[in-house]
Every structure is written in structure tokens, then in C-alpha cells.
Amino acid sequence: xxxxxxxxxxxxxxxxxxxxxxxxxxxxxxxxxxxxxxxxxxxxxxxxxxxxxxxxxxxxxxxxxxxxxxxxxxxxxxxxxxxxxxxxxxxxxxxxxxxxxxxxxxxxxxxxxxxxxxxxxxxxxxxxxxxxxxxxxxxxxxxxxxxxxxxxxxxxxxxxxxxxxxxxxxxxxxxxxxxxxxxxxxxxxxxxxxxxxxxxxxxxxxxxxxxxxxxxxxxxxxxxxxxxxxxxxxxxxxxxxxxxxxxxxxxxxxxxxxxxxxxxxxxxxxxxxxxxxxxxxxxxxxxxxxxxxxxxxxxxxxxxxxxxxxxxxxxxxxxxxxxxxxxxxxxxxxxxxxxxxxxxxxxxxxxxxxxxxxxxxxxxxxxxxxxxxxxxxxxxxxxxxxxxxxxxxxxxxxxxxxxxxxxxxxxxxxxxxxxxxxxxxxxxxxxxxxxxxxxxxxxxxxxxxxxxxxxxxxxxxxxxxxxxxxxxxxxxxxxxxxxxxxxxxxxxxxxxxxxxxxxxxxxxxxxxxxxxxxxxxxxxxxxxxxxxxxxxxxxxxxxxxxxxxxxxxxxxxxxxxxxxxxxxxxxxxxxxxxxxxxxxxxxxxxxxxxxxxxxxxxxxxxxxxxxxxxxxxxxxxxxxxxxxxxxxxxxxxxxxxxxxxxxxx
Numbered sequence: 094x095x096x097x098x099x100x101x102x103x104x105x106x107x108x109x110x111x112x113x114x115x116x117x118x119x120x121x122x123x124x125x126x127x128x129x130x131x132x133x134x135x136x137x138x139x140x141x142x143x144x145x146x147x148x149x150x151x152x153x154x155x156x157x158x159x160x161x162x163x164x165x166x167x168x169x170x171x172x173x174x175x176x177x178x179x180x181x182x183x184x185x186x187x188x189x190x191x192x193x194x195x196x197x198x199x200x201x202x203x204x205x206x207x208x209x210x211x212x213x214x215x216x217x218x219x220x221x222x223x224x225x226x227x228x229x230x231x232x233x234x235x236x237x238x239x240x241x242x243x244x245x246x247x248x249x250x251x252x253x254x255x256x257x258x259x260x261x262x263x264x265x266x267x268x269x270x271x272x273x274x275x276x277x278x279x280x281x282x283x284x285x286x287x288x289x290x291x292x293x294x295x296x297x298x299x300x301x302x303x304x305x306x307x308x309x310x311x312x313x314x315x316x317x318x319x320x321x322x323x324x325x326x327x328x329x330x331x332x333x334x335x336x337x338x339x340x341x342x343x344x345x346x347x348x349x350x351x352x353x354x355x356x357x358x359x360x361x362x363x364x365x366x367x368x369x370x371x372x373x374x375x376x377x378x379x380x381x382x383x384x385x386x387x388x389x390x391x392x393x394x395x396x397x398x399x400x401x402x403x404x405x406x407x408x409x410x411x412x413x414x415x416x417x418x419x420x421x422x423x424x425x426x427x428x429x430x431x432x433x434x435x436x437x438x439x440x441x442x443x444x445x446x447x448x449x450x451x452x453x454x455x456x457x458x459x460x461x462x463x464x465x466x467x468x469x470x471x472x473x474x475x476x477x478x479x480x481x482x483x484x485x486x487x488x489x490x491x492x493x494x495x496x497x498x499x500x501x502x503x504x505x506x507x508x509x510x511x512x513x514x515x516x517x518x519x520x521x522x523x524x525x526x527x528x529x530x531x532x533x534x535x536x537x538x539x540x541x542x543x544x545x546x547x548x549x550x551x552x553x554x555x556x557x558x559x560x561x562x563x564x565x566x567x568x569x570x571x572x573x574x575x576x577x578x579x580x581x582x583x584x585x586x587x588x589x590x591x592x593x594x595x596x597x598x599x600x601x602x603x604x605x606x607x608x609x610x611x612x613x614x615x616x617x618x619x620x621x622x623x624x625x626x627x628x629x630x631x632x633x634x635x636x637x638x639x640x641x642x643x644x645x646x647x648x649x650x651x652x653x654x655x656x657x658x659x660x661x662x663x664x665x666x667x668x669x670x671x672x673x674x675x676x677x678x679x680x681x682x683x684x685x686x687x688x689x690x691x692x693x694x695x696x697x698x699x700x701x702x703x704x705x706x707x708x709x710x711x712x713x714x715x716x717x718x719x720x721x722x723x724x725x726x727x728x729x730x731x732x733x734x735x736x737x738x739x740x741x742x
Contacts, residue, residue: 119165119250120169123161123162123166123594126165127372127376130162130561131376133151133155134558134560137558138558150231150236153238155557156363156365156366156369157238159363159369159372160243160360160364161243162594162597163363165250167250167253167254167594167598168250168256169587170594171254171257175594175595176329177328177330179647179649180326181324181647182326183326192279192280193286195265195269196265196283197286201327201328204327204328205255205258205328208331208334208338209254209258210251212247213252213255215356216251216356219360220241220244230243243360247360309614309615312609314340315336315610315613319606322336330595330598330599331602333602333603334355334605336606337605337606338354338355340613341355341612358601359601363601367473367479367556368473370557373564374560374563374564376589377464377563377567378422378464381416381420382420382428383577384537384574386416386537387416387426388429391409393526394408394412396531398411403502403504403518406443406451406512407501409451410455410494410498410501413456413459414462414494417461417465417490418464418542419541419563419567422465423457423460423687431449434448435448435699435703438451438513443512445707446713449700449703449712450720451497452699453699453720454688454723454724457724458490458493460650460684460687461493461680461681462491463484463487464556464559465486465680467654467680467684468483470600470654471680474655474662477673479556482676482677484549484742485676485677485738485742489677489681489737489738493723493724497723500723537574544563545562606655610659610660615660617663619660619664620664620667623667630670633668634732638678638732641653641657644656644657645682645686646689649686650684657679674731674735674738678731681724681731685725688720690714700713
């Protein structure tokens with residue numbers, strides 16, 4: 094996932110400072126709420142387990158917490174440039190043709206303003222109704238909360254987000270004015286671009302209004318536009334939500350209906366207990382990164398594999414696999430092991446391409462071995478058990494890690510010149526680590542894995558509760574290691590809120606998009622086409638995997654899933670397949686995109702963190718090629734042997 098290119102421009106004066114203060118206040122409130130959410134869940138688990146006395150209303154609090162966190166921290170996430178967007182084209186334009194790039198970015202901010210205005214306008218009547226009727230969330234007499242504060246929070250959040258987009262827009266205009274003063278403003282190119290876009294929209298509007306285009310035709314056009322908007326750099330959530338709003342308007346011929354659907358989706362789609370897993374596992378992963386457990390894990394793996402050919406590469410894979418079991422993202426793994434493993438490998442004589450390729454390839458284990466943010470996203474999109482998805486990812490994750498280790502041994506044995514110098518490969522390294530030291534360094538991460546996955550697998554708590562308990566466990570471990578202080582705890586909570594707000598904004602937009610797709614009738618048409626084509630399940634999966642891998646060359650992992658999963662689930666309904674197995678297939682296919690150019694987000698993260706002039710981004714991509722091929726082979730193995738994904742469920 095790429096982020097916006099720069100923080101929003103700061104406007105001088107008292108109003109701007111006051112607004113920044115309000116945004117920071119909301120951000121702080123959301124951060125504190127995350128800590129309270131962890132505490133409440135842990136208290137509920139302990140009270141239920143030890144005294145058989147669950148705390149009343151905890152599920153409702155979790156559901157409402159996600160809505161609170163999203164709208165309290167979304168303005169700060171926009172301010173810090175955390176909303177998901179693909180910068181594959183926009184970054185190049187900002188570098189080579191800055192005036193055009195800035196103009197497009199300003200246009201994208203204008204789209205963000207338009208979306209937030211629509212959200213406000215169509216949420217306001219709902220707020221007034223809830224206020225007049227004094228309705229409650231929950232069960233009166235059991236546990237209930239008034240509903241109007243949550244509707245008000247959506248309204249206030251929408252206004253603050255619109256203002257933040259507006260400030261970014263004005264900042265972009267100021268930069269354009271500065272370019273004009275420097276006589277580097279490309280006015281004609283910008284005009285031609287916007288005229289072409291305007292003509293395209295006018296033609297599409299004329300087609301929809303003056304021809305007999307079907308609802309399904311509008312749906313197909315919407316998919317093309319989503320892909321195009323995401324590619325050119327529009328925020329993914331904004332693109333999905335706005336295009337869905339317009340298409341519902343065209344299909345039903347009623348703008349008010351489209352607006353009400355948008356407001357309903359934003360107000361209700363996030364109120365699911367399972368969504369609580371997102372901030373909790375993100376917080377746990379950030380605490381683990383602070384604690385230094387990643388470097389300890391690498392030291393132990395380095396000791397265990399020190400006598401193998403290519404042992405440092407194998408140690409990197411092993412450490413990444415273990416580290417993945419307590420973090421939710423491939424990006425976290427890539428960031429940690431770029432700093433820990435690559436310098437050590439280069440120092441001992443390993444080839445630069447091989448060194449960065451190992452880190453890039455093994456970092457994708459973070460999205461397959463649970464807990465995994467992509468597994469969580471798939472579970473929400475496909476309405477499947479996140480706990481079952483976590484269990485399903487264990488065996489394929491182990492198989493992939495073993496396959497990587499075999500690949501490294503084969504390369505070191507038969508293609509040693511691609512791996513490192515003869516001295517690096519033949520020297521039996523001594524790490525100076527004793528068995529006791531290895532056990533002490535391994536103990537924290539082993540305890541955390543046992544706590545989280547053991548609790549889920551043993552039926553002690555749900556995946557959401559496991560996130561709370563795991564976050565508390567990571568907090569205790571970080572404290573015990575002496576790595577936690579007030580500053581990095583607050584930074585972790587704030588970062589958790591930004592990531593959660595960005596992900597939840599994506600999920601809300603995906604919910605609106607999936608409802609729009611259903612309204613156009615595309616799922617029924619796809620099902621009929623699949624039945625008539627005679628492709629069968631194998632052929633359909635082949636088309637799906639190829640499409641995802643190709644999309645991975647230009648889009649990020651989350652965008653691909655948000656676009657494809659709502660389309661594919663209905664088409665599979667006639668085959669009665671296990672959607673948990675299908676989820677693992679989807680994650681594997683999508684993760685290949687993290688290693689493929691030109692986007693390859695994991696490769697860019699490694700390159701930016703490394704800051705080594707000897708290694709170009711092309712070296713990272715070429716180094717990752719053998720690992721991407723290995724992942725494809727493991728994907729085909731999981732397709733052929735579904736039991737690899739379903740054996741533990």
C-alpha cells in the first residue's frame with residue numbers, strides 16, 4: 094500500500110492552529126480508546142475464565158469502538174498522509190512533471206471533499222431522527238447507549254476530513270503558484286489532461302442517459318473506472334465510495350437513494366464485533382517491533398542455521414516465519430529484517446541481490462502466517478470466521494517457509510555465485526551463543542505465539558479477544574525488556590489508530606462497492622457465464638489467479654482484494670467450495686504482487702529502509718524473482734491439495 098505523497102500543507106494563522114489542535118485532540122482520544130478497548134477485552138476474558146462472570150455489554154462496546162476510532166483518527170490519518178493510494182504514476186509525475194502531478198493530486202483532494210460532503214448531507218437526517226426519537230444502541234434494561242453521539246461523531250468526523258482535504262488542496266495550489274512564478278508551470282499539458290478527462294466523463298454520462306445501457310453495463314464500466322482511478326493515484330477508499338455512489342444513482346435514477354445507501358453503509362457496516370481484531374493486532378505488532386524481539390529472533394535463527402550452506406538466508410526465512418506469528422503485516426517484517434539481516438549478510442560476503450531478495454521473499458510470510466491483516470480483510474469481505482482463517486494460514490505458511498529454505502539450499506549448492514563468495518558459503522560460523530542464551534532470547538516470542546494462537550486453537554477466546562490478550566502480552570514483554578516508555582507507547586497507539594482508520598475506511602468503501610455491484614446484477618451474470626462457459630472450478634480459479642497476479646504489477650494487495658473478492662464470491666456459489674481455502678489461495682496470489690514490478694511494495698520498503706547506494710530497486714526486484722516463483726508453486730500446491738488449508742479447522 095502506498096501512501097499520499099506529503100503531509101497536508103499547514104495554513105498560517107490562529108484558525109489553522111485551532112483546527113490542528115482539535116485534530117490532535119481527536120487523535121489522542123482515539124489512541125486512548127484503543128488502550129481502553131484492549132483493557133476491557135482482557136478484563137472480560139479473565140473475568141469469564143477465572144470467575145465464569147463475563148462483563149456485560151463488551152461485544153457492543155467493541156462494535157461501537159471501531160466506529161469511534163475510525164472517525165476520531167481519520168482526520169489525523171489524512172493529515173499525515175496515511176490513506177491508501179497507489180503512487181506508481183503519481184510519484185513519477187510529481188518527480189518528472191511536478192505541475193501536472195500537483196494538479197492531479199489537488200483534483201484527488203477535491204474528490205475527497207466531495208465524498209465527505211455527501212456523507213455529511215445524507216447522515217444529517219439520520220442524526221436528527223435518532224436525536225428526536227432518543228434511540229439506543231444495545232438492549233434497554235441490559236446494556237444500552239444513546240445512539241445520537243455516534244451519529245454526531247460521523248458528522249463531525251466528515252466535516253474535519255473535508256477540511257483536511259481542503260487544506261491539502263490549498264497547499265497544492267500554493268505549490269502550483271510557486272511553480273508558475275518559477276516559469277516551470279506546464280499549463281497546456283494540464284489543460285489537455287483535464288479536458289480529456291472531462292470529455293470522457295461527458296461521453297459516459299451521455300451513454301448512461303441517452304442509450305439503453307443495462308445495469309450490468311454500468312457495473313462493468315464502474316469496475317474499469319475503479320481500476321483506473323486507483324492506478325492514477327486517487328485514494329482507494331475515495332474512489333470506491335464515490336464511484337459506487339454515482340453508479341447507484343445511475344442504476345436507480347435517484348440521487349437521494351444513492352446518498353442514503355452511502356450514509357447507511359458508513360454508519361452501520363463497521364459495527365461488527367469481528368472488526369475489533371484490526372486495531373488490537375496492529376497494536377500488538379507495533380509493540381513487538383519496539384521490544385526488539387525481531388532482532389532476538391534473528392540472532393537465535395542465525396545460531397541454529399550457522400552450519401548450513403546459505404545459513405544466513407535460511408536464518409532470515411526462519412526468523413521471518415516466527416516474527417510473522419506476532420505481527421500482522423509483511424511491511425513490518427520487511428522493515429525489521431532489512432535493518433537486521435541485510436547488513437550482516439553483506440558484511441559476511443553474500444551477494445546484494447540475494448540478501449535483499451531473501452528479505453523481500455520471506456517478508457510476505459507476515460500476511461499468511463496468522464495474525465494477518467489481509468486474512469482479516471478477507472474474512473470481513475467474505476463474511477468468514479477470522480479465527481478459522483488464522484488456523485488455515487498456519488500450514489501453508491509453514492510450507493512456504495520450508496520451500497524458501499529448500500530454495501536457498503539449492504541456490505547455495507548449485508548456483509553459489511548467485512548467493513555469495515566461496516568463503517561466505519563454506520565458513521562454519523560461530524555465533525558465541527549458548528543454548529541457554531538462545532532459549533532466553535526465544536522465550537518471549539514463543540510465549541506470545543502460544544498465548545495468541547494457543548488461545549484461539551484451544552477455544553479459550555475468539556480472534557478479537559486474542560488480539561486484546563496478545564496486545565497486553567506484548568505490552569508486558571516490552572515493559573519487561575525495558576524498551577517501553579511514554580513516548581513510544583503513545584506513538585504506537587497513535588500509529589495503530591492511523592492504520593485502523595485507513596483500513597476501516599477501505600472496508601467501508603468496499604462494503605458500498607459490493608452493494609453497488611449486487612444492485613447492477615453483475616454477480617448473477619457472472620454465475621450464469623461461469624455455468625455456460627464450462628470452465629469448471631479449476632478453469633475459473635486459473636483465470637482468477639492470473640488476473641490477480643497481473644493486477645499485482647500495478648495495484649497494491651488491499652486494493653486488489655477490495656475489487657476482486659466481492660466479484661468472485663458470488664461466481665463461486667455454484668461450486669460449494671470452502672471459502673476459507675479460497676481465502677488462502679487469494680492471499681497467496683495477492684502476496685505475489687508484493688514482489689512483482691513495477692509496484693512491489695515490499696521491495697520498495699526494503700529499498701527505502703536500506704539506504705545503500707550499492708543496491709538499486711532493480712536489484713531488489715531481481716533478487717525476489719526466485720521467491721516469487723516459489724510462492725507461485727506453493728499456491729498451485731494449495732490449489733491441488735485443499736487439505737493444506739483446511740486440516741486444522
